[in-house]
Each structure stands twice: as structure tokens, then as C-alpha cells.
Amino acid sequence: MTDNEPTVIARTVVRIVVPIILVTAVSLLLQGHNAPGGGFIGGVLTAVAFVLVYIIFGLDYFETEILDRTALPRALPGEPVEDAEQKRPGITKEFSEVLAIGLALAAGSGIVAVALGYPFLSQAVVFIEGIPLFHEIEVASALAFDLGVYFVVVGGLLTVVAVVGAE
Amino acid sequence: MQPNQWVIAVIVGLPFLAAALTPLVYRLLGERTAYASAAIAAVSFGLVSLLATTGAHGLVSWTWIDAPGFEVTLSFYVDGLSLLIGFLASGIGVLILTYAGGYMHEEPGKMKFYATLLAFMGSMLGVAFAADLIVLFVFWELTSISSFILIGHYTGQPSSQYAARKSMLITVAGGLFMLLGFLLVAGEGGTFQLLGTDQALVAQADSIREGLRADGLFVPALVLIGIGAAAKSAQVPLHIWLPNAMEAPTPVSAFLHSATMVKAGVYLVGRFRPLLVSDEWQLLFVAMGLVTMTVAAILAVGASDIKELLAYSTASHLGLIIAGFGVVGGGASAYGAETGAFHILNHAAFKAALFLVAGIIAHEAGTRMIDDLGGLWRDLPIAAGVTVVAALGMAGVPPFNGFYSKEFLFEATYELAHASGGLWWILPVVAVFGSVFTFLYSIRFVMLFFGEKPETLDHVHTPPWSMRLPAVVLAVVAGLIGLGGITATVGVHIEPLEEFVSQVVGATAIDQGGEHSAHFSYHLPTELTVPVAMSATTIGLGILAYPFYSQLRTTIVRLRSVPVFSANWYYDSAVDGLDQLRVVESKIQTGLLRTYAMVLLLAVSVMTLLAYAVTAVALPSFAGVVTPVPMAIVLGVAVVAGLALTRAPSHVAGVLTLSILGFMVAIFYILGDAPDLALTQLLIETLVLVLFLLVLDKLPPFYGKARRSVVARDAVASSIVGGTVFLTVLVTTGANPNQRISNFFLERGGVPAEHGTWILDYGGGANIVNVILVDFRAFDTLGEISVIAMAALSVITLVAMRERGETQ
Numbered sequence: 001m002t003d004n005e006p007t008v009i010a011r012t013v014v015r016i017v018v019p020i021i022l023v024t025a026v027s028l029l030l031q032g033h034n035a036p037g038g039g040f041i042g043g044v045l046t047a048v049a050f051v052l053v054y055i056i057f058g059l060d061y062f063e064t065e066i067l068d069r070t071a072l073p074r075a076l077p078g079e080p081v082e083d084a085e086q087k088r089p090g091i092t093k094e095f096s097e098v099l100a101i102g103l104a105l106a107a108g109s110g111i112v113a114v115a116l117g118y119p120f121l122s123q124a125v126v127f128i129e130g131i132p133l134f135h136e137i138e139v140a141s142a143l144a145f146d147l148g149v150y151f152v153v154v155g156g157l158l159t160v161v162a163v164v165g166a167e
Numbered sequence: 168m169q170p171n172q173w174v175i176a177v178i179v180g181l182p183f184l185a186a187a188l189t190p191l192v193y194r195l196l197g198e199r200t201a202y203a204s205a206a207i208a209a210v211s212f213g214l215v216s217l218l219a220t221t222g223a224h225g226l227v228s229w230t231w232i233d234a235p236g237f238e239v240t241l242s243f244y245v246d247g248l249s250l251l252i253g254f255l256a257s258g259i260g261v262l263i264l265t266y267a268g269g270y271m272h273e274e275p276g277k278m279k280f281y282a283t284l285l286a287f288m289g290s291m292l293g294v295a296f297a298a299d300l301i302v303l304f305v306f307w308e309l310t311s312i313s314s315f316i317l318i319g320h321y322t323g324q325p326s327s328q329y330a331a332r333k334s335m336l337i338t339v340a341g342g343l344f345m346l347l348g349f350l351l352v353a354g355e356g357g358t359f360q361l362l363g364t365d366q367a368l369v370a371q372a373d374s375i376r377e378g379l380r381a382d383g384l385f386v387p388a389l390v391l392i393g394i395g396a397a398a399k400s401a402q403v404p405l406h407i408w409l410p411n412a413m414e415a416p417t418p419v420s421a422f423l424h425s426a427t428m429v430k431a432g433v434y435l436v437g438r439f440r441p442l443l444v445s446d447e448w449q450l451l452f453v454a455m456g457l458v459t460m461t462v463a464a465i466l467a468v469g470a471s472d473i474k475e476l477l478a479y480s481t482a483s484h485l486g487l488i489i490a491g492f493g494v495v496g497g498g499a500s501a502y503g504a505e506t507g508a509f510h511i512l513n514h515a516a517f518k519a520a521l522f523l524v525a526g527i528i529a530h531e532a533g534t535r536m537i538d539d540l541g542g543l544w545r546d547l548p549i550a551a552g553v554t555v556v557a558a559l560g561m562a563g564v565p566p567f568n569g570f571y572s573k574e575f576l577f578e579a580t581y582e583l584a585h586a587s588g589g590l591w592w593i594l595p596v597v598a599v600f601g602s603v604f605t606f607l608y609s610i611r612f613v614m615l616f617f618g619e620k621p622e623t624l625d626h627v628h629t630p631p632w633s634m635r636l637p638a639v640v641l642a643v644v645a646g647l648i649g650l651g652g653i654t655a656t657v658g659v660h661i662e663p664l665e666e667f668v669s670q671v672v673g674a675t676a677i678d679q680g681g682e683h684s685a686h687f688s689y690h691l692p693t694e695l696t697v698p699v700a701m702s703a704t705t706i707g708l709g710i711l712a713y714p715f716y717s718q719l720r721t722t723i724v725r726l727r728s729v730p731v732f733s734a735n736w737y738y739d740s741a742v743d744g745l746d747q748l749r750v751v752e753s754k755i756q757t758g759l760l761r762t763y764a765m766v767l768l769l770a771v772s773v774m775t776l777l778a779y780a781v782t783a784v785a786l787p788s789f790a791g792v793v794t795p796v797p798m799a800i801v802l803g804v805a806v807v808a809g810l811a812l813t814r815a816p817s818h819v820a821g822v823l824t825l826s827i828l829g830f831m832v833a834i835f836y837i838l839g840d841a842p843d844l845a846l847t848q849l850l851i852e853t854l855v856l857v858l859f860l861l862v863l864d865k866l867p868p869f870y871g872k873a874r875r876s877v878v879a880r881d882a883v884a885s886s887i888v889g890g891t892v893f894l895t896v897l898v899t900t901g902a903n904p905n906q907r908i909s910n911f912f913l914e915r916g917g918v919p920a921e922h923g924t925w926i927l928d929y930g931g932g933a934n935i936v937n938v939i940l941v942d943f944r945a946f947d948t949l950g951e952i953s954v955i956a957m958a959a960l961s962v963i964t965l966v967a968m969r970e971r972g973e974t975q
Contacts, residue, residue, distance in 0.1 A: 028846075032934060032937045032941075033931075033932035033933070033934060033937055033938065033941075034918075034932050034933035034934055035933065035934055036842035036843045036846060036934060036936075037843070037846070037934070037937070038843065038934070038936070038937040038940060038941070039941070040847065040940070041843065041846050041847050041850065044847065044850040044851060044854065045850055047854065048850055048853055048854060051854065051857050055857065095959070096959070096960070096963070099956050099959055099960075100956075102952065102956075103952065103953065103956055106948075106949055106952060107949065110945070110949065118927075120946070121942075121945040121946055121949065122927075123930065123941060123942040123945065124925060124926065124927045124931075125918075125925070125926040125930070125931030125932070126924060126925050126926075127922070127923075127924050127925075129924075138918070138931070138932075140931065140932060140941075142930075142932070142937075142938075142941035142942055142945075145941050145945060145948075146937075146941050148952070149940075149941075149948060149952050152952040152955050152956055153952070153955060155956075155959065156955040156956060156958065156959035157854065157959075159959040159960075159962060159963060160858070160958070160959055160962050161854075161857070161858065161861075163962050163963060163966050164858060164861050164862060164962070164966070165861050
């Protein structure tokens with residue numbers, strides 16, 4: 001996007017900051033039930049971390065090095081495509097997969113409730129006692145649903161960023 | 168007996184499930200998918216028979232949302248009429264799918280074909296058993312859509328595309344008219360439940376009729392529902408899609424466009440008969456039915472292609488059924504109901520058989536042109552036998568099955584004319600006149616098999632058994648019904664059949680006393696009555712006119728080619744005219760996002776403001792409202808940023824200024840004790856900033872000089888939209904109910920001080936925002952993430968895959 005190479009400072013800062021952002025995102029996701037946070041915020045924060053990598057290191061680095069992507073061609077095989085168009089990077093398959101997994105997880109968590117005889121998307125909470133350090137941990141079934149939300153948000157935002165960025 | 172809930176669920180649901188699994192099955196079985204699909208249809212057929220033999224009658228329902236006034240229920244109703252249509256959809260489905268196994272041997276797109284046929288069968292069964300107007304409408308439109316796909320089976324051919332679009336436009340548009348009619352009726356009755364409960368629409372038919380009349384809405388409702396039925400059942404002048412629909416493979420024509428889907432309109436008329444019975448009803452449907460019966464029969468004589476002939480003939484017979492259901496007065500209503508009920512069955516049997524024969528002819532002789540065919544009985548003896556039984560039934564020749572139902576129509580029209588006198592005497596005359604043409608084209612169809620074999624006709628192959636057997640089964644059914652009339656004359660009735668038709672008659676009957684209990688029976692006439700004389704006249708005139716068949720046809724073809732006489736001409740002119748209207752492109756569909764956004768936002772604003780004006784919303788008083796200093800400062804900065812935005816010299820500056828506004832809002836959330844919102848706002852603001860900057864790279868760096876008029880227009884538009892939003896915020900925050908919904912969540916959402924290991928009832932989380940998102944309103948969230956997914960997929964298809972796809 002930019003003509004100038006990013007500075008060493010920017011690269012170094014990103015290297016250090018991105019893992020911190022990701023950890024924060026995961027903690028936001030996990031603590032969401034009892035403190036500010038949740039799947040949506042966690043997902044957006046994760047996407048922001050990736051976007052940071054993308055801005056500093058470029059789209060190709062981001063997709064090939066970090067994600068080990070499988071690019072789908074932009075045109076169907078055998079279709080005549082102008083040369084200029086051909087050069088643009090393909091569509092990354094992984095993002096859509098993350099999206100699909102997220103949706104399946106969210107809907108599936110609702111169906112589990114149905115299978116157990118509760119209305120669709122009923123949630124429950126269980127308290128597990130006797131854990132070292134924490135003494136008591138609250139596990140919410142809503143976490144599965146939240147995880148689905150998280151994946152959908154990450155997949156969706158990255159798809160948009162990658163596609164728009166590739167233009 | 169109350170029907171079993173799960174039996175109905177399987178009958179309607181199984182075909183859809185099978186349709187979804189068809190791609191897998193096809194990969195395993197290949198062409199034999201046809202027989203697997205036929206087996207699915209057989210299961211549905213077996214279960215429908217189970218319902219019929221156990222005498223099931225009544226309502227089954229699944230309540231989804233059970234809030235007073237907002238109930239959403241999936242409900243099905245079993246009675247004679249629904250069983251009849253159910254029998255047709257599943258029974259003929261078995262035969263058609265078997266037949267397709269032979270017919271589709273060398274055709275493309277078999278997987279899609281079988282999946283769509285199964286989905287259609289499910290939808291048709293849904294229409295048959297629906298007890299709720301919305302359920303009925305949904306399944307109704309599903310049949311239209313599957314019909315669209317099946318008519319356009321040969322996707323590459325322009326004629327298929329034209330035919331598919333035409334049928335879609337007419338039947339779906341008809342469905343929308345019907346929906347309006349449904350809404351009028353349901354609005355009056357206060358429920359969408361059509362049948363089965365004490366509050367159902369049919370149960371309170373009298374008060375609904377009176378209520379609609381008092382509002383002056385009775386005729387509109389009747390006409391709207393009538394248009395829906397007419398579009399589906401190909402009634403004049405909406406019949407024009409049916410002949411084109413013959414572009415579909417013949418199994419589809421036999422199944423959808425003669426035996427089942429086109430019966431949906433007739434079914435609707437039968438269903439609403441007890442609800443909307445009146446003089447207007449009689450006038451509308453008798454006129455529509457008889458006109459269609461006659462016009463379509465004349466057009467059938469003018470046809471040059473055997474499938475075209477059968478298509479017009481189908482429209483004509485549907486007209487007969489509708490005319491039957493239309494008769495509700497003059498002591499003739501029982502005959503009317505019997506005409507409709509019995510002819511649905513008879514027509515399905517003989518017409519589907521004839522279509523299958525037409526398919527065999529086209530497949531084995533290689534042509535469908537009437538003039539090129541003749542003397543086929545030597546090569547196709549079985550088809551010839553089937554045709555004789557079926558076509559004579561269609562002609563109304565005793566003792567074949569169509570004769571009896573046509574007698575009922577003659578009887579109904581005669582009784583009606585006798586009782587009402589005057590102009591009503593036209594009815595029996597028109598009925599006879601139309602029937603003469605029916606007789607003519609039926610005999611012409613039979614004559615395909617007799618006489619000289621034209622020299623142009625090469626060797627005719629023998630069709631496979633999978634194609635012959637279904638036709639034979641249908642002809643045997645038609646023959647048995649005819650035979651039942653003969654035996655009944657000497658006192659031996661086919662009890663199950665007559666009992667069943669009685670039930671169908673009962674379901675469409677209008678008076679609670681007489682017709683419900685009346686036992687239906689039919690037999691050959693034993694003495695000369697007026698209806699018998701009418702039949703005799705029909706056949707006599709037919710025999711006299713048959714030698715002049717080709718002259719008649721030439722005349723009809725010539726008349727039809729005069730544009731103003733042809734409904735097709737109006738359709739084509741209208742479609743072409745709309746196609747060429749430049750107003751649409753230059754003013755409405757400009758292809759510019761800003762036009763759409765402006766129109767959309769302005770429309771929403773105007774409607775909202777109108778709603779406020781109509782309901783006279785008062786602004787809340789703001790006395791005593793104090794804004795803390797930090798908040799005032801933050802909001803002040805936001806306002807300044809908003810003003811600065813309008814002066815921004817470039818895109819980049821504009822976006823950056825806009826994000827000042829966004830970050831101020833985030834700080835406002837923090838001050839307002841909403842950390843979740845603040846976090847989200849901050850993150851989204853960041854992301855949007857990045858996305859904006861990515862896009863801006865592609866745009867020119869500066870806005871350029873805008874014209875004064877454009878600036879003024881934009882300023883007005885944005886002021887209106889902004890003002891509306893401002894007003895809405897004020898009004899909504901002004902609402903201050905006693906029971907705040909937030910209290911409901913706050914009381915239940917958190918972790919109680921005393922709790923067990925499990926909390927199952929409510930959220931059990933301290934972050935109420937998240938508990939609402941993932942528990943109380945998880946369904947909403949599921950919907951929202953689906954929207955995110957959809958948006959991402961649209962971005963992929965719109966932006967990234969735009970080079971893909973239809974290059975033609």
C-alpha cells in the first residue's frame with residue numbers, strides 16, 4: 001500500500017505487540033462472561049492484530065508465512081482472463097473456512113441444548129470446585145457459542161480486509 | 168381419528184430431506200437415483216394411504232413461538248381434500264419418478280432434476296396439508312420456484328429461458344396477489360389459522376364475510392385470492408404460461424403441469440369455498456371456469472404439437488373444475504362440489520397418462536407434430552390402449568371416467584340456470600359448446616394411433632418398461648373409475664372410492680347440514696334427463712364436426728395470430744415495453760451507490776417522520792437532566808469534529824476527522840459506564856480507519872469542485888436524515904416504562920449469592936452485556952453472525968470473484 005518501506009522501529013514494535021494483542025484478545029474472549037469482553041470484541045481485536053501485521057509486512061507475507069494459505073484462483077479454470085487481472089492474488093480459502101467453522105460451532109452449541117431437551121440455544125453454567133489457585137472456576141456453556149462468534153468475526157473481518165486490501 | 172403428528176412430518180419433510188441428499192445419492196447410484204427417489208415418493212404415498220385408511224381427520228401443529236398475538240405455528244390439517252391432493256402428489260410422484268428413470272436416460276442435469284422434483288413433491292404435499300395461511304403461502308411459492316427450475320431444465324435454450332421466466336412472473340405474481348387476499352381475510356378473522364380450531368377462519372366464515380363486507384373488502388379479497396388461483400391453475404387470461412411450460416421434460420409436464428401443481432389453484436378455490444361462499448363467488452368462478460374451459464378447448468384444437476394440445480386441454484379441464492367449485496347457489500352447490508372433487512381425481516388420472524404417452528411418442532418417434540404422426544398402434548400397442556382409455560375419458564364419452572364428472576358439471580349448470588333463470592341459461596350452453604371442442608381434440612389425439620402411418624415417420628422404437636408401466640397404471644386407475652360407474656348402475660359400488668370422494672366433497676361443502684352428510688355416488692344414467700341430453704348433444708356435435716377438424720384448426724390458428732386476440736401478445740408487449748423503458752435506467756437504477764443510499768435513507772426518514780406525525784409522539788421533557796462536565800467536553804469535541812469533517816480538504820483528512828468523532832463516542836461510553844461498548848467502538852473505529860485508508864488509495868485525492876445545486880441537495884438530504892435520527896434518539900429515550908427490561912435482565916443475569924453447582928435457568932454471568940448476547944438473546948446473535956458471514960461472502964463474490972461466472 002505504501003511506497004515507503006516500514007521503519008525498523010515499526011517492524012520491531014509489531015513483532016512485540018502482536019503476541020500481546022493476541023493474548024489480550026483470547027483473555028477478553030474467555031473472561032467475557034463475567035467481565036468486559038466476549039466473542040465479538042475478542043474477534044475484532046484478533047483481526048486488528050492481523051491487520052497490523054498485514055500493514056507492516058504486506059499481504060503476501062501475512063497470508064503465506066503466517067497462515068500457510070491455499071489460494072483459490074479468481075477465475076474458473078479454462079476461462080479467458082485478461083493478463084492484468086491474472087496478477088492479482090487469489091482468494092484465501094482459510095478465511096472462509098474459519099467463518100464456516102464459527103457458524104457451525106455457534107449453531108451446533110444451540111443444537112446440543114435441543115438434544116438435551118432444552119430450547120434451542122439454552123445456556124448453562126457449571127461451577128467446578130477445588131482447582132488450585134482459582135479455588136472455583138465457572139464454566140459457561142455460552143463459551144462455545146462465544147467461540148463461534150469469535151471465529152465468525154475473525155474470519156469475516158479478515159476476508160474483507162484481505163479482499164479489499166488485494167484490490 | 169386424530170392424525171399422528173410424525174406421520175405428517177415425514178410425509179412433508181422426507182421429500183425435502185431426500186432432495187437435499189440427492190447429490191450424494193446420485194454420486195452413489197447414478198441414473199438409478201430415479202428409482203431411489205420413486206421409493207421416497209412411495210413412502211410418502213404409503214403414509215398418505217395410512218392416514219386415509221385409518222380415517223385420520225384433524226389438526227396437527229408445532230408451536231414455535233407462543234406469545235399471545237404473535238404465535239408462529241407450523242400446522243397441518245388432514246381431511247378429504249388434503250388427502251386427495253396428497254394422493255396425487257405422492258402417488259403420481261412414484262409413477263413419474265419411475266418413468267423419468269427411462270425418459271431422462273440421455274438428458275443432461277439429472278441430479279438437479281431429481282432433487283428439484285423431490286423438493287417440488289414436498290412442497291406440493293405441504294400445500295395440500297397446510298392449515299395455516301402463511302404455511303400455505305410458503306409452500307405455494309416453493310412449488311412456483313421448483314416449477315421455474317424444472318421448466319428451465321435445458322438452461323441453454325432461449326425458449327426454455329423464456330418459458331421459465333414467463334411461468335415465474337405469472338405464478339409468483341399471482342401468489343403475491345393471493346398473499347394480499349390472505350392478509351385481508353386474516354386481518355378480519357384475527358388469525359392465520361385456516362382450519363382445524365374453533366377460532367380458525369373457516370369456522371367463523373359467516374362473521375368474516377360480514378365483517379369484510381362491512382369494510383367493503385369482500386370483493387377485493389375474493390378477487391385477489393381468485394387471481395392467485397387463476398395464475399396457478401392457468402385460467403384465462405393467465406393461461407399463457409402453461410403451453411410454454413411444455414419446454415420442460417415430459418415427466419415434469421405430466422407431474423407439475425397437469426396432475427399436481429396446477430391443481431394447487433383449484434385446491435385453493437376448493438379450500439376457500441366454505442369461507443367466501445357468496446353470489447360474487449359464484450359469478451367470478453363460474454364465469455372464469457367456463458370461459459377458460461371453452462377458450463382453452465378451442466385453442467387446444469388449434470394446437471399443432473401434442474404437448475401443446477395437452478397443455479391447453481389441461482387449462483380447459485382446470486376451468487371445468489373451477490366452474491364446478493364456483494357453483495354455490497340454486498340448490499346446485501352439491502353438484503358443483505362433486506364436479507370439482509371428482510374431476511380433480513379423474514383429470515389427474517387421464518391427463519397424466521396422456522402426457523406419459525406423449526413423452527413416449529416424442530421419445531420413440533422423434534417428433535411431437537400432430538401432422539407427422541399417425542398409425543402408431545402397430546409400433547406402440549400398449550400406448551395405444553392407454554390412450555384410448557384416457558382420451559375417451561377426457562372426451563367425456565360414457566362409460567369412461569371423465570364422463571361422470573362432466574355429467575355433474577352439466578347437472579350443476581342446468582340446475583343453477585333452472586333455479587336462477589335469465590342470463591344464467593348461458594352457462595349450460597357454454598358448457599356444452601366448450602365440451603364439443605374437448606371431444607374434438609380428444610378424438611384427434613386418439614387418431615394419432617390409427618389411420619395411415621405417414622411415410623416420413625421412420626421406425627418407431629419400443630419404449631422401456633419403466634416408461635410404459637406408469638402410463639398403464641394410470642390408465643388402469645382411470646379405467647377402474649369408469650368401470651365403477653358401470654357396476655354401480657347395477658348396484659355394485661366401489662365403496663372406498665365413493666366414500667373418499669364424499670370426504671372431499673365434505674371438505675369443500677358450504678352448508679353444514681346437507682352436503683356434509685350426502686353420500687357421493689356415480690353411475691351411468693338410466694333415464695333421459697337434461698344433463699344426459701347435454702352429453703348426447705356434445706358427442707353428436709363432436710362427431711358431426713370432426714370431419715372438418717383441419718379447417719377448424721386453420722381458422723383458429725388464423726384468429727390466434729391476430730395480436731389483440733392473443734393474451735401472449737399483451738404479455739410480450741408489456742415485458743418488452745418495460746425492458747425498453749429508459750426511465751428506469753436513467754433515474755432509478757443508475758448503478759451509483761450514492762443514488763441508492765440517498766433514496767433508501769430518505770425513504771426511511773420520511774416514513775419514520777410520518778409515523779411520528781401520525782401517532783403524535785411527544786418529546787420528553789428535559790427538565791432536571793444534567794450532563795456531567797467530562798461528558799459535555801467529550802461530546803463538544805465530537806461536534807467540532809463533525810463540523811470539521813464538512814470542511815476537510817481531502818479524503819484522508821476527512822476519514823481521520825471522522826475517526827476523531829468515533830473515538831470521542833468511545834470515550835463517551837467509558838464515561839457512561841459501558842466498558843464493553845467502549846471496547847467494541849474503539850476496535851471497530853480502528854478497523855474502519857484501516858479499511859477506509861486501503862480504499863482511499865484507489866480514489867482521487869481531492870473531492871474537486873462540486874456544483875452548488877448538488878451541494879445544496881446533499882445538505883438537505885443529510886439534514887433530514889440526521890434530524891430524523893436525532894429525533895428518534897430523543898423520542899426513544901423519552902419512553903420511560905415502569906417495568907424496564909434492563910431490570911429483568913439484571914435480576915436474572917448474574918450469579919446469585921447462593922447457588923448450586925449448576926445454573927440452568929438463566930445466564931449466571933456477571934457481565935450482563937455478554938450474558939444478554941450469548942444467552943437471553945442468543946438467537947439474535949446467531950442471526951447477526953450469520954449476517955457477518957453473509958457480508959464476507961458477498962465481498963468475496965462481488966469484489967474478488969467478479970471475473971468469474973457468466974462470461975457469455
